[in-house]
Amino acid sequence: MSGRIELNRKDLAEQEKCMEAVRKILLDRYPNRQPLAFVHSYGCQQNVSDGEKLCGMLAEMGYGFTNQESQADCILFNTCAVRENAEFRIFGNVGNLKRYKRVNPNLIIGLCGCMMQQEHVAKKIRESYPYVDLIFGTHASHLFPFMLKKRLEGQKHVEEIENHNGLIVEDLPVLRDGAFKAWLPVMYGCDNFCTYCIVPYVRGRERSRRPEKILEEVEQLAKKGYKEIMLLGQNVNSYGKGLEEPVDFTELLRRIDDVEGDFRVRFMTSHPKDCTREMIDTIAQSQKLCHHIHLPVQSGSNRILRQMNRCYDTKQYLDLIAYAKEKIPDVTLSSDIIVGFPGETYEDFCRTLDLIRQVEYDFLFTFIYSKRVGTKAAQMEDPVPAQEKSKWFRALLEEQSTIGQKRNEKRIGTVLQVLVDGSGKEGTGRVGGKSGGNITVEFLGDASLIGQLVNVKITQAHNWGVIGEKLE
Ligand code: 5AD
Ligand code: SF4
Numbered sequence: 001m002s003g004r005i006e007l008n009r010k011d012l013a014e015q016e017k018c019m020e021a022v023r024k025i026l027l028d029r030y031p032n033r034q035p036l037a038f039v040h041s042y043g044c045q046q047n048v049s050d051g052e053k054l055c056g057m058l059a060e061m062g063y064g065f066t067n068q069e070s071q072a073d074c075i076l077f078n079t080c081a082v083r084e085n086a087e088f089r090i091f092g093n094v095g096n097l098k099r100y101k102r103v104n105p106n107l108i109i110g111l112c113g114c115m116m117q118q119e120h121v122a123k124k125i126r127e128s129y130p131y132v133d134l135i136f137g138t139h140a141s142h143l144f145p146f147m148l149k150k151r152l153e154g155q156k157h158v159e160e161i162e163n164h165n166g167l168i169v170e171d172l173p174v175l176r177d178g179a180f181k182a183w184l185p186v187m188y189g190c191d192n193f194c195t196y197c198i199v200p201y202v203r204g205r206e207r208s209r210r211p212e213k214i215l216e217e218v219e220q221l222a223k224k225g226y227k228e229i230m231l232l233g234q235n236v237n238s239y240g241k242g243l244e245e246p247v248d249f250t251e252l253l254r255r256i257d258d259v260e261g262d263f264r265v266r267f268m269t270s271h272p273k274d275c276t277r278e279m280i281d282t283i284a285q286s287q288k289l290c291h292h293i294h295l296p297v298q299s300g301s302n303r304i305l306r307q308m309n310r311c312y313d314t315k316q317y318l319d320l321i322a323y324a325k326e327k328i329p330d331v332t333l334s335s336d337i338i339v340g341f342p343g344e345t346y347e348d349f350c351r352t353l354d355l356i357r358q359v360e361y362d363f364l365f366t367f368i369y370s371k372r373v374g375t376k377a378a379q380m381e382d383p384v385p386a387q388e389k390s391k392w393f394r395a396l397l398e399e400q401s402t403i404g405q406k407r408n409e410k411r412i413g414t415v416l417q418v419l420v421d422g423s424g425k426e427g428t429g430r431v432g433g434k435s436g437g438n439i440t441v442e443f444l445g446d447a448s449l450i451g452q453l454v455n456v457k458i459t460q461a462h463n464w465g466v467i468g469e470k471l472e
Pocket of ligand 1: 082083196197198296298336337338367368369370371372
């Protein structure tokens with residue numbers, strides 16, 4: 001089992017002792033009320049899932065929760081480093097916390113997650129935001145109780161930002177945000193080193209959880225009545241490398257599909273170079289796997305794909321898409337696209353437009369390239385002005401809006417199974433949710449339907465989703 005270090009409950013005994021110690025200190029410090037924590041996770045679902053574990057630990061240590069920073073005794077920002085905008089926003093929000101600390105000197109402020117795993121960021125926090133008490137990276141979440149204990153015992157600043165490659169931590173307490181949708185990480189890290197991306201640097205090398213631990217969690221979630229499980233990994237379909245038992249992602253999907261219960265399963269993110277026809281066949285034949293494939297292409301230009309180190313070309317990509325459409329006729333397709341990668345020309349960008357017209361995605365996640373310190377692309381010439389990139393970006397959104405509308409029009413008259421997750425657009429009296437294909441569906445109904453799977457006949461199409469009528 002090369003490069004894989006698994007910690008379980010037994011190995012975490014030290015952390016359990018720290019949790020116990022923190023609980024005692026808090027009882028002493030807050031004899032008449034429960035101390036409150038505010039936790040915010042920025043960025044991707046993996047980060048949200050990490051945040052649920054931090055909340056699990058906080059709950060075990062005796063904290064309650066608040067969604068108002070001003071009420072909190074402990075504030076944790078679980079940060080994201082994938083684009084510069086996210087970092088700016090986080091720095092701004094950390095700056096705002098200073099006033100809360102002035103009012104409440106006992107307030108503990110912690111920053112964790114991907115941004116902290118970059119040395120230059122940790123340095124900036126140390127130097128410019130000295131009122132931050134705890135700094136810890138993605139490799140040290142499980143050490144949170146130990147760090148909090150040290151801080152509560154009087155140490156001014158506690159930091160854990162070392163890179164522990166290969167670490168998998170099982171059996172941490174989890175406090176899930178939702179009662180019917182659950183995130184379930186199956187692997188961590190990424191080995192792909194796409195040239196624009198910071199993730200391999202901040203989340204370390206790929207490592208997969210053992211299938212039995214994953215299946216155990218799926219079974220527990222099914223028993224608790226969860227209706228949707230999202231399997232997570234930066235590159236889910238390279239699941240299985242380094243495991244003792246040879247189980248690849250397709251086999252994992254088959255085993256999950258066999259778990260009893262009334263729930264559906266999604267996964268993200270797939271990398272086109274690791275997406276096999278066998279995986280597509282498995283989705284087609286399964287009972288519980290949603291008919292949605294999120295397959296980020298990033299660019300429609302082979303030249304740019306090479307510069308990005310994506311390891312596929314547009315032909316290979318389009319062949320996979322054609323196969324998916326053939327085997328799963330109602331498949332929903334989505335993608336991530338980066339506009340304005342260093343050296344991208346208008347002709348390259350037009351190839352991206354051509355590709356999205358050809359695939360006819362149901363929806364896209366679109367990004368303007370953001371330079372990340374330490375990546376290969378950060379060294380590349382980037383002559384196109386930001387204004388020009390914004391123009392291309394708007395053209396891409398417009399094109400996709402037309403395609404999305406057209407795709408949704410084809411849904412009129414069909415019946416979609418919807419997991420209702422909240423209200424629809426304000427003032428309409430509608431509730432809304434996602435279909436198996438991850439299409440936004442709204443229909444007239446009341447809040448009692450939230451958390452249920454219902455069948456909806458589609459009557460209207462928009463570029464953002466569809467509207468329908470609930471079938472009895
Ligand atoms: N700039 C812009 N977008 C990026 N992504 C990752 N890194 C960057 C970056 N430096 C996008 C990719 C990826 C998604 C999660 O974020 O499209 O698939
Ligand atoms: Fe980043 Fe590429 Fe890994 Fe995705 S596959 S996390 S884009 S390096």
